[in-house]
Structure formats: C-alpha cells, structure tokens
Amino acid sequence: MRKCDIVVVGGGPAGLAAAVSAFEAGTKDIVILEREERLGGILNQCIHNGFGLHTFKEELTGPEYADRFEQLVYQRGIEYKLGSTVINVTADKTVTYVSEQEGLQKISAKAIILTCGCRERPRGGINIAGARAAGIFSAGTAQKLVNIDGLMPGKEVVILGSGDIGLIMARRMTFEGAKVKAVVELMPYSSGLNRNIVQCLNDFDIPLMFSHTVVDIKATNGRVSSVVIAQVDDKLQPIMSTAQEIACDTLLLSVGLLPENELAGYAGVELSPVTNGAVVDDQMMTSVEGIFECGNVLHVHDLVDYVSEESSHAGKCAANYVQNGMSATQYVPTCGTNGVRYVVPQKIRKDANVEKISLRMRVANAFKNVELAVLLDGEKIFSRKRPIVTPGEMETVVLGSELVARIKQGSKLEVTLLKGEEK
Amino acid sequence: MKKFICINCPLGCHLEVDDSDPNDIKVSGNTCPRGKIYAINEITAPKRMVTSSVPVSRSDLLRVSVKTSQPIPKDKIFDCLNEIKKAHAEAPVAIGDVIVSNVCGTGIDVVATRNAHKI
Numbered sequence: 001m002r003k004c005d006i007v008v009v010g011g012g013p014a015g016l017a018a019a020v021s022a023f024e025a026g027t028k029d030i031v032i033l034e035r036e037e038r039l040g041g042i043l044n045q046c047i048h049n050g051f052g053l054h055t056f057k058e059e060l061t062g063p064e065y066a067d068r069f070e071q072l073v074y075q076r077g078i079e080y081k082l083g084s085t086v087i088n089v090t091a092d093k094t095v096t097y098v099s100e101q102e103g104l105q106k107i108s109a110k111a112i113i114l115t116c117g118c119r120e121r122p123r124g125g126i127n128i129a130g131a132r133a134a135g136i137f138s139a140g141t142a143q144k145l146v147n148i149d150g151l152m153p154g155k156e157v158v159i160l161g162s163g164d165i166g167l168i169m170a171r172r173m174t175f176e177g178a179k180v181k182a183v184v185e186l187m188p189y190s191s192g193l194n195r196n197i198v199q200c201l202n203d204f205d206i207p208l209m210f211s212h213t214v215v216d217i218k219a220t221n222g223r224v225s226s227v228v229i230a231q232v233d234d235k236l237q238p239i240m241s242t243a244q245e246i247a248c249d250t251l252l253l254s255v256g257l258l259p260e261n262e263l264a265g266y267a268g269v270e271l272s273p274v275t276n277g278a279v280v281d282d283q284m285m286t287s288v289e290g291i292f293e294c295g296n297v298l299h300v301h302d303l304v305d306y307v308s309e310e311s312s313h314a315g316k317c318a319a320n321y322v323q324n325g326m327s328a329t330q331y332v333p334t335c336g337t338n339g340v341r342y343v344v345p346q347k348i349r350k351d352a353n354v355e356k357i358s359l360r361m362r363v364a365n366a367f368k369n370v371e372l373a374v375l376l377d378g379e380k381i382f383s384r385k386r387p388i389v390t391p392g393e394m395e396t397v398v399l400g401s402e403l404v405a406r407i408k409q410g411s412k413l414e415v416t417l418l419k420g421e422e423k
Numbered sequence: 424m425k426k427f428i429c430i431n432c433p434l435g436c437h438l439e440v441d442d443s444d445p446n447d448i449k450v451s452g453n454t455c456p457r458g459k460i461y462a463i464n465e466i467t468a469p470k471r472m473v474t475s476s477v478p479v480s481r482s483d484l485l486r487v488s489v490k491t492s493q494p495i496p497k498d499k500i501f502d503c504l505n506e507i508k509k510a511h512a513e514a515p516v517a518i519g520d521v522i523v524s525n526v527c528g529t530g531i532d533v534v535a536t537r538n539a540h541k542i
Contacts, residue, residue, distance in 0.1 A: 047488035194432075194435040203471070
C-alpha cells in the first residue's frame with residue numbers, strides 16, 4: 001500500500017489552503033484527492049463577485065479566488081488526483097479511493113485532513129408536500145446548470161429560502177431571462193447578506209416574503225405548474241387561510257447546507273449535533289488522532305476567506321503532528337451560552353504552546369447592542385461590543401498568547417452574549 | 424424621498440434620502456458615515472458589477488465565466504448582458520482576457536474570470 005504523510009480529502013478552497021499551508025510548514029509529501037475533474041470545488045460555479053475581500057483586499061469572483069490558491073498548489077508541485085472519489089477513511093488513517101484511471105486504491109497516511117465541504121439540504125429534508133414533478137432543483141444545482149453547463153432550468157421561478165445561494169440565483173436567473181416571481185422565507189429574517197437582498201432582489205423588484213413557506217407543489221404533464229405558499233405563525237406552522245397559488249414552472253430550494261461527514265463517521269470521528277461537523281480541538285484535530293477537519297465540512301462558513309484562514313491553520317497543525325506527534329493530553333472545553341449557538345473549536349489543549357487561538361461562533365437569533373464576552377470559569381477575560389449580531393454572520397474572537405496561557409489554568413471556557421436586546 | 428437599505432454591514436440601516444436639492448442631498452436613518460456615502464452614490468450614480476458566462480470552444484469547459492472589469496452604471500446591466508449573450512470565446516482563455524471590449528460604450532471591458540485550456 002502506498003504511504004504518504006498527509007492525504008487531503010477534497011480539492012476545494014479548504015483543501016487547497018490546508019495543503020499549501022502543510023507544505024509551507026515543512027511536510028511536503030501530500031496528496032489531494034478530488035472527486036471532480038477540476039480543483040476549486042464549489043467556487044467554480046460561484047461566478048459572482050464578492051470573494052476575497054479579507055484575504056486579497058479585492059473583490060474576486062469564485063473562479064478567480066480558487067485560481068489564486070490553485071496556483072499556489074501548482075507552484076509547489078503538490079500532488080493532486082482528480083476524478084478520485086474517497087469512499088472510506090479508517091481510524092488507522094487508511095484512505096480508500098476510486099478513480100477511472102486507477103480503480104480502487106488505498107493510501108496509508110500519517111495524517112488526514114477532511115475538507116469535503118457540504119451538501120444542500122434537499123426537498124426530502126424539509127418534507128414539502130405535493131407533486132413529484134420535474135422543475136424542482138436545489139439552488140446550487142440550478143447554479144451549476146446555468147453557469148457551468150449553460151442550461152436554463154426554467155422560465156418562471158419561485159425560490160424557497162433566502163440564504164445567499166438562493167438570492168444569488170434569483171439575480172442569475174433574472175439575468176438569463178427568467179422571471180423570478182418570489183423568494184419565500186420561512187423565518188421572519190433572511191440568513192443571507194443584506195448586500196445580496198439589495199443587489200439580487202431589490203434591484204430587480206423581486207418580492208421577498210418573510211414568514212411564508214411552500215405548502216403544495218402542483219404539476220401538469222409531469223412538470224411543476226404552480227406552488228402554493230402560505231404565511232406561517234410564530235410556531236412556524238402554515239396558516240392555511242393565507243394560502244395563495246403562484247404559477248411557475250420551477251421551484252428552487254435554498255434551505256440550508258449540511259456538512260458532508262459520512263467519511264468522518266466511518267473513521268469513528270465524534271460529530272457535533274449542533275454544527276453537524278466534527279468535534280475538534282484548537283489544532284482542528286478531531287476525536288481520532290491524526291484526522292483533522294476544516295472548512296464547510298466542519299461548520300458552514302459564510303465567507304470563503306474564513307474557510308481559507310481556518311484551513312491554513314489546520315494544514316499547519318497537521319504538518320506539526322506529522323513531524324512531532326501527539327502533544328495533547330488534557331483539554332479545556334468551550335461552549336456557547338445565552339444566545340451563542342455554537343463555538344468551534346469545541347475544546348482547547350491545556351498543553352498547547354500556541355500564540356493565538358481563533359474561536360468561531362454563530363448566534364441563535366439576531367441581537368442588537370450586545371457585548372460578546374469570553375468567560376473563563378465565570379471570569380470575563382475578553383469582551384467586544386457589537387451593534388448587531390445575526391445568525392447569518394459568523395463571529396470570530398482571536399485570543400492572544402497572554403489569554404491562551406490563562407486558558408490553560410482554567411477548566412471551562414464560555415462564549416456568551418451580555419446585555420443584548422433581541423432584534 | 425427615496426429609500427435604500429444600506430449594504431455596508433449586517434445592520435442594514437433603512438436610509439431615507441431627500442434629493443430635492445441636488446447640491447444638498449440629505450440622508451437620514453444611517454448609523455455611520457458609510458451609510459451616507461452609500462446613499463448618495465445610490466442616488467447619484469448607482470453602479471454594479473455584472474457577472475455571467477459565455478460559451479467557449481476548443482476547451483474541455485463548455486463555458487467560461489466573465490465579469491465587467493469595473494462596476495457599470497446600473498441602468499446598463501441588461502444592455503451589457505445582451506452584449507455578453509452574443510459573445511463567444513475560443514480556448515485558450517486566461518483570467519483577465521478581454522471577451523467584450525468597451526461594453527455598451529461604457530469604456531469598461533468584460534473579462535474572463537476563469538482559465539480555459541485548449542484541447
């Protein structure tokens with residue numbers, strides 16, 4: 001069986017950044033396994049701009065952002081295999097993959113970095129009643145059809161869910177001549193960026209209907225002919241007396257992303273029921289020694305810049321593990337309270353000798369005028385005032401070396417919201 | 424009185440703009456100075472980046488993605504898209520290659536945002 005230092009599973013933004021960073025940290029025997037025929041992952045179909053403001057200080061499109069990292073991989077001669085689908089990962093760090101050229105292959109690695117990204121939640125994931133007709137797509141599938149294959153999924157469109165992909169596709173379908181009749185959002189707020197609501201919907205007078213959902217899909221000759229939407233009450237239950245029918249031939253679903261953690265599961269990695277990703281320590285190592293996880297497979301990010309940053313850190317830590325072995329013995333657990341829905345990493349090594357630790361988190365609801373605070377055994381060691389926090393925007397707190405040193409003495413690290421008012 | 428939602432941050436301030444006197448545009452509803460600048464730009468010269476894709480021949484890709492090299496006037500978006508729809512690229516294409524020059528007389532080019540290798 002082939003042996004190598006690090007196998008990176010997935011050649012999207014997380015995998016590319018992790019591989020480059022591991023290489024820079026001195027572990028150069030790396031293989032990236034990518035199931036598609038190209039590196040770059042989902043960025044290749046995200047042809048809109050707005051990527052890279054933090055990383056490159058300019059607004060790039062998805063393919064341009066991906067290319068910057070691909071070039072770093074090419075320049076270093078890091079090995080990558082395309083059309084290679086990983087089908088198993090074990091706790092002893094054997095990776096099994098299949099490809100047309102090589103058939104079934106196994107690699108024994110010293111470390112594995114899982115950067116498999118996420119999938120879109122499908123219709124079955126939200127149980128929409130009605131016809132099983134043609135014309136129902138996830139927003140990302142429609143994005144691939146339009147941008148990569150040059151095919152239009154339909155002419156008259158209703159979009160369920162106002163996440164960023166749904167908003168972006170409302171504009172994209174409009175650009176290609178479709179009529180987007182409405183974007184329907186179950187919640188009383190959008191999880192998408194304001195900027196996308198303004199530039200993708202308001203610019204084209206596309207109505208955004210909050211607290212509404214699709215209750216029925218009707219079809220003629222096997223194709224969607226209309227959807228029935230209704231307002232929901234404060235328990236998110238449809239109020240059928242408000243039902244209205246919208247004629248359309250296409251329904252796009254933008255109803256959430258699910259980290260793709262089947263491989264992590266096979267290896268016995270402990271998963272978080274909140275993030276649907278692995279439980280990791282401050283070096284992004286999972287509960288299985290030598291298996292790391294970062295990017296959208298760990299938790300869904302809103303900006304690719306943060307994916308790159310997190311993955312660079314994971315790559316560096318994986319290289320360090322390959323070179324120096326396991327160091328951690330004891331951990332300080334982290335947790336989110338009072339409106340902080342989760343914190344990643346979920347634990348911090350007590351014997352970690354690091355300069356800084358980034359804590360990434362999301363809140364459960366929108367709050368105004370809050371103080372985002374970090375408590376160590378109840379004592380406030382960090383705080384930041386925020387005019388607003390929303391579930392759609394990830395918050396990051398970076399703790400410097402002085403605070404990291406204090407954490408080692410503690411037993412519990414809590415991230416919490418103080419003095420907030422619910423929006 | 425015109426209304427905008429500020430896009431500078433998640434706060435999404437609801438801005439109201441009084442442009443009855445073009446030399447003294449009044450903005451209210453903003454929490455910070457960026458909101459005022461945004462509202463004035465939106466009312467005097469709104470601009471947008473346009474992104475799309477065009478067919479590419481002699482490549483393993485079917486289409487190559489494109490963007491305007493700079494934001495174009497908002498009222499030119501659909502004219503610009505119509506010009507992009509008529510365009511066609513031939514591999515090899517490199518990021519930054521001009522696909523449509525001086526689109527709609529704006530002086531701004533439509534450029535490739537993806538490399539397409541020749542096969």
